[in-house]
Amino acid sequence: MRLAELASTIRSKNAGVDHITFDVIFRDPAAYRRTVDSGRLSPESIAALYGIDRDRITSFVVFDPAQAIKFTIRRERPAGTPGEPDLFGSQCYPPLFDIDIP
Amino acid sequence: MKIMSPTGHLGFTPIERGSFEAGVADRPDAIVADSGSADIGPYPLGADLAHSPEEWQRHDLELCLLAARELDVPLVIGSASDTGTDRGVRRYVEIIEELALRHGLRPFQVAAIYSEVSPARLIELAASGVVIEGLNGRAPADVETLRRTDHAVAVMGVEPIKAAIEAGADVVICGRASDSSLFAAVAESRGIPRASALLAGKLLECASFCAEPFMGKETVIGEIDADGVTVYPKHPQQRCTPASVASHAMYERIDPYAEVVPGGVLDMRDLRFEALDERTTRVTGAVWRPSTTYSVKIEGAGKVGERAISVMGIRDPYTLSRLDDVLAWSRAKLVERYGSPQERGYRVFFHVYGRNGVMGNLEPHPVVDGHEVGIVVEAVAGTTEAAEEVCALAARNLFYARLPEVKGTAGGASFFSDEVLLARPAYEWTLNHVVTLDPPGQEPVRAMQLFRTEMLQVGRKTVVTK
Numbered sequence: 134m135r136l137a138e139l140a141s142t143i144r145s146k147n148a149g150v151d152h153i154t155f156d157v158i159f160r161d162p163a164a165y166r167r168t169v170d171s172g173r174l175s176p177e178s179i180a181a182l183y184g185i186d187r188d189r190i191t192s193f194v195v196f197d198p199a200q201a202i203k204f205t206i207r208r209e210r211p212a213g214t215p216g217e218p219d220l221f222g223s224q225c226y227p228p229l230f231d232i233d234i235p
Numbered sequence: 236m237k238i239m240s241p242t243g244h245l246g247f248t249p250i251e252r253g254s255f256e257a258g259v260a261d262r263p264d265a266i267v268a269d270s271g272s273a274d275i276g277p278y279p280l281g282a283d284l285a286h287s288p289e290e291w292q293r294h295d296l297e298l299c300l301l302a303a304r305e306l307d308v309p310l311v312i313g314s315a316s317d318t319g320t321d322r323g324v325r326r327y328v329e330i331i332e333e334l335a336l337r338h339g340l341r342p343f344q345v346a347a348i349y350s351e352v353s354p355a356r357l358i359e360l361a362a363s364g365v366v367i368e369g370l371n372g373r374a375p376a377d378v379e380t381l382r383r384t385d386h387a388v389a390v391m392g393v394e395p396i397k398a399a400i401e402a403g404a405d406v407v408i409c410g411r412a413s414d415s416s417l418f419a420a421v422a423e424s425r426g427i428p429r430a431s432a433l434l435a436g437k438l439l440e441c442a443s444f445c446a447e448p449f450m451g452k453e454t455v456i457g458e459i460d461a462d463g464v465t466v467y468p469k470h471p472q473q474r475c476t477p478a479s480v481a482s483h484a485m486y487e488r489i490d491p492y493a494e495v496v497p498g499g500v501l502d503m504r505d506l507r508f509e510a511l512d513e514r515t516t517r518v519t520g521a522v523w524r525p526s527t528t529y530s531v532k533i534e535g536a537g538k539v540g541e542r543a544i545s546v547m548g549i550r551d552p553y554t555l556s557r558l559d560d561v562l563a564w565s566r567a568k569l570v571e572r573y574g575s576p577q578e579r580g581y582r583v584f585f586h587v588y589g590r591n592g593v594m595g596n597l598e599p600h601p602v603v604d605g606h607e608v609g610i611v612v613e614a615v616a617g618t619t620e621a622a623e624e625v626c627a628l629a630a631r632n633l634f635y636a637r638l639p640e641v642k643g644t645a646g647g648a649s650f651f652s653d654e655v656l657l658a659r660p661a662y663e664w665t666l667n668h669v670v671t672l673d674p675p676g677q678e679p680v681r682a683m684q685l686f687r688t689e690m691l692q693v694g695r696k697t698v699v700t701k
Contacts, residue, residue, distance in 0.1 A: 138441045140592070142482065146486065146487050147273070147487060148488050149273065149371060149489070149667060150273050150277075150534075150664040151373065151664075151667055152371060152489055155486065156485060156486070158478075158482050160478065182599055183597045184597070184599060185597070191288070191371070191372070191489065194490070194491055194492075196481075197267060198477075198481040198508060199481035199482040199484065199485060199491075200676065201481075201482060201485065201487055201491075207371065209595075210663075211277070211667070212273075212274070212277075213276030213580060213663070213664065214661075214663045214664070215539060215540075215584065215613060215615045215661040215663075216582070216584040216595075217595070218586055218592060218593060218594065218595040219589075219593060219594065219595070220274070220275075220276050224594065225597055228599045229599075
């Protein structure tokens with residue numbers, strides 16, 4: 134099943150000026166466990182999806198209190214530098230929608 | 236005690252009145268609002284200008300001031316005028332003075348806490364051996380980086396704000412401040428221990444963002460005691476649920492378990508979220524872990540150059556299939572006329588909406604699937620004239636790009652208008668760093684000198700009669 138059908142919230146946003154952080158939040162505990170246990174969301178899979186080096190994924194956390202998977206990407210350049218397209222980092226999440234969770 | 240949070244960014248868009256008034260009716264013990272953010276980019280700090288219209292800032296300050304004076308409780312405003320520079324603090328104090336006079340408020344004490352630090356001072360500190368350490372993988376700041384910085388601010392923690400409240404301030408206007416510390420300072424001044432006080436700040440700092448469904452600028456209230464915080468919204472259609480509060484606890488941050496402030500870290504690893512009813516959630520389990528050093532974050536921004544933009548579009552499917560050739564043609568014409576960007580100090584970016592304009596190099600599918608693209612041509616150069624000229628040549632050469640089999644021979648791109656729009660100058664975040672000015676284990680005496688507090692009395696002057 135697509136991640137977009139399992140998660141209730143999928144979002145991205147600046148975490149300071151050098152990072153964009155991504156939150157994938159589940160309302161349904163079973164959908165949360167299924168996604169976490171599938172291993173389909175991992176630093177390696179995200180690096181491959183966004184076409185970046187693994188070391189730009191600076192954190193990857195499974196956050197039980199919110200039934201969430203949270204990871205953070207270091208920006209190529211700080212937010213707002215000439216050429217940077219998304220000042221708030223708020224539209225970087227949609228590629229996550231199509232991740233297939235068995 | 237009860238703290239009311241009416242907005243996550245005072246002045247950004249006006250506070251919603253309905254839930255604000257409902258919040259005031261609950262008779263909170265303080266009103267706290269942050270007015271700044273680094274999300275708005277490096278321009279407002281670097282150029283030292285307000286990011287939001289002053290009319291909206293005044294609107295929000297007026298609501299908060301009148302309510303706080305009516306209730307006779309502290310009002311704490313953080314990161315004045317979006318960036319927390321000295322200009323921002325001064326301007327907010329002036330607005331408070333104007334509002335006090337206009338409404339005939341009885342005299343009250345205002346504390347202005349300045350936190351701007353000049354690049355020259357940072358260069359002196361670096362020369363004296365202080366390491367300006369980089370955050371998030373940045374290198375320590377060298378003199379060249381400090382020279383590129385036009386304005387910098389030190390981000391205050393709990394201590395200067397708490398000191399101002401304890402000195403009798405009714406209104407505290409802070410320079411750049413950690414959002415959670417604004418709330419924590421008020422709570423600590425009422426005897427709440429650091430862990431609960433900072434937890435309250437973390438949960439309340441963005442107002443209604445900790446509630447569901449999603450709404451901005453609506454009031455929430457936190458009831459704080461030594462063991463934890465109980466939060467509830469004042470908009471009738473919102474709920475603070477364990478899910479909404481927990482998901483806010485990780486919002487906009489790299490580590491959902493740690494809130495770092497000067498002097499230590501709030502450890503949120505063992506937080507417990509409990510629904511008291513369907514709109515109210517209680518949070519407990521935060522632990523304060525003091526550090527041996529008192530490190531203060533420094534934010535800085537500097538000018539990169541003047542900037543101009545042009546808006547273009549392409550509709551021809553053949554041209555779209557050869558889009559990279561079109562962009563390469565335009566770049567080649569720039570080099571032909573001006574020399575290489577590196578040599579001549581100009582830069583041009585093509586933001587191609589319809590391909591990867593939103594995500595840039597992070598886009599996994601940088602392919603034109605639709606029938607048209609929009610291109611924002613962004614040019615940066617040393618002078619306004621150069622930026623405009625480079626931008627115009629880049630844009631017009633999208634129009635003149637030569638492709639072997641194009642059917643449309645009257646122009647390869649559409650102009651939104653054959654016009655170069657002068658944009659705000661380009662700035663960059665030069666500093667996202669920390670300084671530690673006092674030896675480990677010692678009181679933060681030198682660090683506190685980064686924050687300068689002035690107290691003044693505001694309001695109707697009392698007439699002294701003999």
